[in-house]
Amino acid sequence: MEKRLVVLSGAGMSAESGIQTFRDAGGLWEGHDVMEVASPEGWKKNKELVLDFYNQRRRQLLTCEPNEAHLLLAELEQYYNTTIVTQNVDDLHERAGSSHIIHLHGELLKVRSVQNSKLIYPWSKDLHNTDINDLGHKLRPHIVWFGEMVPELENAVSYVKKADIIIIIGTSMQVYPAASLIHYAKPNALAYYIDTNPAIINQTPCKINIIAEKASIGLKSIINDLKNNSQ
Incomplete structure (x- = not known):
């Protein structure tokens, strides 16, 4: 067998x-406090910052x-x-x-509906706050954040x-x-x-x-x- x-x-x-590995010795991730870019609270506070962070990670991944x-x-x-x-x-x-x-x-090359976590889509370009699925739901990175x-x-x-x-x-x-x-x-x-x-x-x-x-x-x-x- x-x-x-x-x-x-x-x-x-x-x-x-x-x-680059998850975070440096100072607890920062690409210069950001991890909770700013990898938590539901960070997402609620500043969606543009979070989207920009993952857009940069996604672009980098596509070169590796x-x-x-x-x-x-x-x-x-x-x-x-x-x-x-x-x-x-x-x-x-x-x-x-x-x-x-x-x-x-989660996966960097996927996004999901903010209203239904089971609606997951392949995604290799930048994600913007105006992007929606065919049901009109806004989208977020398909990443498991701290506290989730x-x-x-x-x-x-x-x-x-x-x-x-x-x-x-x-x-x-x-x-x-x-x-x-x-x-x-x-x-x-x-x-x-x-x-x-x-x-x-x-x-x-x-x-x-x-x-x-x-x-x-x-x-x-x-x-x-x-x-x-x-x-």
């Missing part, structure tokens, strides 16, 4: 593609390409039943060829619970509820944590092998073992 691999990826996964780490994970689909659970809002996993991706925090529910969380948990192998990659393990996912692992799961500055994770059900490297180097160091262990 094909083994199940779950990847939990964060901002460090896309850093090698030139996408998947990096070696994205491509290596896509290649593992040949060996494992692979699910990628990502905190990233970019589409680089998709562009690298991975076929089953759960976006916990994470709709895909239970789906992600169901895959982590069944995983034979888990790779945590490029995440500080500080953003909840995403950081809690590893605690649903099976006790006998084989787990790796690849990050340039790995956090200390306490009381996990399974043992975690820590690799203090950037995403591509860390993955290259275990890729042959993963391929050989797939049977």
Whole structure:
């Protein structure tokens, strides 16, 4: 039976593609307080600021390409039943060829109705406050902001619970509820944590092998073992 691999990826996964990580040491995101551009309160306070922020992120994303780490994970689909659970809002996993991706925090290349969160649309251009859907609803970025529910969380948990192998990659393990996912692992799961500055994770059900490297180097160091262990 094909083994199940779950990847939990964060901002460090896309850093090698030139996408800036979530926020710098000062807690700012591109010079903004995170709550100004990533919370329902920030949206209510200044929609133009929030729209401009995500328009800039979207434009930047369209100039970036998947990096070696994205491509290596896509290649593992040949060996494992692979699910990628990502905190990233970019589409680089998709562009690298991975076929089953759960976006916990939404997607930059999608927008949704402010009146019905299930009405989601592909979107690759700038979003303006005057844009509406065919029902006349205004649109907002399809991003899970601080303080909002994470709709895909239970789906992600169901895959982590069944995983034979888990790779945590490029995440500080500080953003909840995403950081809690590893605690649903099976006790006998084989787990790796690849990050340039790995956090200390306490009381996990399974043992975690820590690799203090950037995403591509860390993955290259275990890729042959993963391929050989797939049977």
